Amino acid sequence: MEQTFNFKEIQNREDRLAPGHRMCAGCGGTIATRNVLKALHPGDKAVIGNATGCLEVSTFMYPYTAYEDSYIHTAFANAGATLAGAETAYRALKKKGKIDDTYKFITFGGDGGTYDIGLQSLSGAMERGHDMVYVCYDNGAYMNTGIQRSSATPTYADTTTTPAGKVSNGKPQTRKDLAQIMAAHHIPYVGQTTFIGNMKDLYTKAEKAIYTPGAAFLNVLAPCPRGWRYETGDLVEICKSAVETCYWPLFEVIDGKWILSYKPKNKLPLEDFLKRQGRFKHLFKPGNEHLIEAFQAEVDKRWEELLFLCQE
Amino acid sequence: MSENRLYTEPVAGIPDRMSGNEAVANAIRQINPDVMPAFPITPSTEIPQFVATMISNGVIDTEFIPVESEHSSMSAAMGASAAGARTLTATSSCGLAYMWEMLYVAASDRLPVVMAVVNRALTGPININADHSDSMGARDSGWIQIYAENNQEVYDNFIQAYPIAEHKDVMLPVMICQDGFITSHAVENITLLPDEPVKAFAGEFEPEHYLLKKDETMAVGPYAVSKYCMEAKKAQAEAMKRAKDVILEVGKQFGEMSGRTYGFFEGYELEDAEYVCVAIGSACGTIKEAIRALRAKGVKAGLLKVRVFRPFPAEEIAAALQHAKVIAIMDRCEGYSAQGGPLAADVMAALYRAKNQAEAFNVLYGLSGRDVQVEDIEGLYAQMQQIAEGAAYETYQYMGLRE
Numbered sequence: 001m002e003q004t005f006n007f008k009e010i011q012n013r014e015d016r017l018a019p020g021h022r023m024c025a026g027c028g029g030t031i032a033t034r035n036v037l038k039a040l041h042p043g044d045k046a047v048i049g050n051a052t053g054c055l056e057v058s059t060f061m062y063p064y065t066a067y068e069d070s071y072i073h074t075a076f077a078n079a080g081a082t083l084a085g086a087e088t089a090y091r092a093l094k095k096k097g098k099i100d101d102t103y104k105f106i107t108f109g110g111d112g113g114t115y116d117i118g119l120q121s122l123s124g125a126m127e128r129g130h131d132m133v134y135v136c137y138d139n140g141a142y143m144n145t146g147i148q149r150s151s152a153t154p155t156y157a158d159t160t161t162t163p164a165g166k167v168s169n170g171k172p173q174t175r176k177d178l179a180q181i182m183a184a185h186h187i188p189y190v191g192q193t194t195f196i197g198n199m200k201d202l203y204t205k206a207e208k209a210i211y212t213p214g215a216a217f218l219n220v221l222a223p224c225p226r227g228w229r230y231e232t233g234d235l236v237e238i239c240k241s242a243v244e245t246c247y248w249p250l251f252e253v254i255d256g257k258w259i260l261s262y263k264p265k266n267k268l269p270l271e272d273f274l275k276r277q278g279r280f281k282h283l284f285k286p287g288n289e290h291l292i293e294a295f296q297a298e299v300d301k302r303w304e305e306l307l308f309l310c311q312e
Numbered sequence: 313m314s315e316n317r318l319y320t321e322p323v324a325g326i327p328d329r330m331s332g333n334e335a336v337a338n339a340i341r342q343i344n345p346d347v348m349p350a351f352p353i354t355p356s357t358e359i360p361q362f363v364a365t366m367i368s369n370g371v372i373d374t375e376f377i378p379v380e381s382e383h384s385s386m387s388a389a390m391g392a393s394a395a396g397a398r399t400l401t402a403t404s405s406c407g408l409a410y411m412w413e414m415l416y417v418a419a420s421d422r423l424p425v426v427m428a429v430v431n432r433a434l435t436g437p438i439n440i441n442a443d444h445s446d447s448m449g450a451r452d453s454g455w456i457q458i459y460a461e462n463n464q465e466v467y468d469n470f471i472q473a474y475p476i477a478e479h480k481d482v483m484l485p486v487m488i489c490q491d492g493f494i495t496s497h498a499v500e501n502i503t504l505l506p507d508e509p510v511k512a513f514a515g516e517f518e519p520e521h522y523l524l525k526k527d528e529t530m531a532v533g534p535y536a537v538s539k540y541c542m543e544a545k546k547a548q549a550e551a552m553k554r555a556k557d558v559i560l561e562v563g564k565q566f567g568e569m570s571g572r573t574y575g576f577f578e579g580y581e582l583e584d585a586e587y588v589c590v591a592i593g594s595a596c597g598t599i600k601e602a603i604r605a606l607r608a609k610g611v612k613a614g615l616l617k618v619r620v621f622r623p624f625p626a627e628e629i630a631a632a633l634q635h636a637k638v639i640a641i642m643d644r645c646e647g648y649s650a651q652g653g654p655l656a657a658d659v660m661a662a663l664y665r666a667k668n669q670a671e672a673f674n675v676l677y678g679l680s681g682r683d684v685q686v687e688d689i690e691g692l693y694a695q696m697q698q699i700a701e702g703a704a705y706e707t708y709q710y711m712g713l714r715e
Contacts, residue, residue: 067529074390075413077413092347100526124381
């Protein structure tokens with residue numbers, strides 16, 4: 001199944017998310033979707049699902065669709081269940097000899113549709129073992145409705161429902177670790193990735209997720225220029241710093257085995273990730289050093305836990 | 313559950329005995345749909361249990377999805393139907409309420425899902441018994457709604473569901489409703505049809521477009537700006553209007569196969585009736601019993617039993633009521649409008665448009681499984697006779713309340 005990563009060949013593949021959609025410049029969600037779909041082998045058919053969110057309202061606005069494959073969106077909380085139904089129909093119709101093509105099933109949701117309102121539906125679809133991939137493009141807040149906090153929002157982030165103010169430092173809670181929750185479902189494949197270098201990490205994980213039989217989950221850190229308040233050109237640097245500071249580690253869980261994909265030689269201080277983002281601006285005010293220290297301690301703790309799980 | 317009568321073809325011409333849930337399961341066995349997602353809720357739980365048992369024993373090869381909620385059950389049904397599979401689910405009460413959001417989407421996406429609804433009171437207070445508050449609340453969701461008086465009718469209705477839902481002029485989801493426990497669990501006589509004619513009647517689901525269609529892709533569920541959205545809604549409304557002809561045609565064809573023809577409603581002693589109850593569901597059996605006794609005494613009592621509530625056959629109902637002097641419209645569902653229940657609202661509007669000025673009032677009865685007895689109905693007809701003689705009356709009243 002695993003093939004050598006040929007950047008040129010992959011980039012020359014026809015896009016399955018066509019240009020002309022209405023997502024923002026510098027949006028990570030689109031990069032995630034386009035590159036995950038690049039991992040479909042040429043000639044293979046797919047049904048793409050989608051939770052309501054920026055991606056849905058901007059890529060399938062009647063009468064135009066940006067998807068080259070069949071696509072279904074029904075609502076916000078149910079991307080897992082909807083695609084599970086389509087995947088079951090595929091098995092039912094194949095069994096009855098009504099179709100003979102091979103299809104892959106991939107659904108996309110933001111962190112709102114995945115970590116929060118859609119968690120039950122996702123959990124059900126994964127637990128039942130549908131042969132599908134759920135891809136979360138995690139931009140750490142409800143961006144489509146105007147940057148409200150989610151359970152994926154990092155500590156201290158300034159959002160419209162956790163505004164940093166005179167007596168508030170942004171989101172008081174830490175973020176939920178969804179990849180770990182998905183791993184606890186004991187599904188065959190869980191991967192966490194983001195946009196690094198030539199996208200090899202994202203590509204190989206997407207390919208494994210798509211071509212591993214059974215339920216698979218992919219968590220992709222996908223920055224949002226509006227919500228994170230960065231210059232669009234900084235997107236790749238932000239993703240890189242998320243990984244180099246160990247805020248967003250790259251790993252896989254294959255059949256229950258935790259595997260670290262990348263271990264920075266020199267773990268960078270968290271400020272490197274925070275400094276380009278307006279949502280953390282208040283942390284750099286004099287007198288708020290203790291907030292960054294607390295955030296750093298949380299990142300360190302989670303990184304150590306991950307190293308333990310990966311037996312590093 | 314008797315395995316013999318549920319899992320094997322009935323013996324032609326020999327009446328059987330079974331509950332309403334078993335009757336639906338039998339129709340499912342005969343149709344063998346492709347996909348059924350379901351989540352258990354009393355009193356519809358038996359239906360997915362029967363289906364799962366039939367699958368486990370190789371009687372049917374439907375793919376069952378044991379979803380984690382009714383919201384997911386309707387969502388998975390939509391995914392399966394859009395992908396080209398003949399799909400069903402079953403639910404009751406809060407389960408139907410939990411699907412609410414998706415009911416509208418299923419209808420808007422023109423997905424001909426069939427749902428066995430076993431009517432049960434919506435919670436507040438929690439109660440597991442029959443009333444129509446669950447499906448009545450969904451009356452504006454764009455689903456066709458067909459109600460049954462007894463197990464025979466729910467079986468017959470279920471067999472007609474796919475030919476109606478999947479008709480190219482319709483392409484709308486259908487609820488096949490029966491009263492919780494009273495119909496779903498009580499065992500009554502029933503005449504089942506042989507398997508082959510039922511299979512032929514139900515036919516195959518052959519949608520024009522679907523997600524898995526060879527050499528064609530399809531996108532379902534767009535964001536539609538105001539420039540397009542209203543046209544989509546009008547097209548859906550037109551499909552609901554066209555469903556009227558299709559329902560009548562399918563009901564007629566079913567009659568040719570079974571000897572039991574179905575229309576929008578059943579008139580019982582209706583033609584010359586001066587005092588008419590308009591009702592839905594199992595209470596109609598009780599009303600008929602009261603009518604038989606009253607007719608023996610020379611009272612011109614009658615019943616209009618509504619079978620198809622969506623689309624609402626307003627003109628036809630008004631025409632059938634044109635000779636009535638007094639009309640009691642019976643709702644097994646509160647509307648909390650301070651004006652009465654949903655059936656009354658629609659029937660009153662139909663009478664108004666037909667310039668029918670009969671004395672008409674709304675009776676709330678049987679909520680949350682409150683028993684309805686022949687004496688209650690006799691009392692109601694007595695009140696109708698008094699009203700005809702000039703007695704004052706409340707247009708919105710309760711029947712069978714404890715003192």
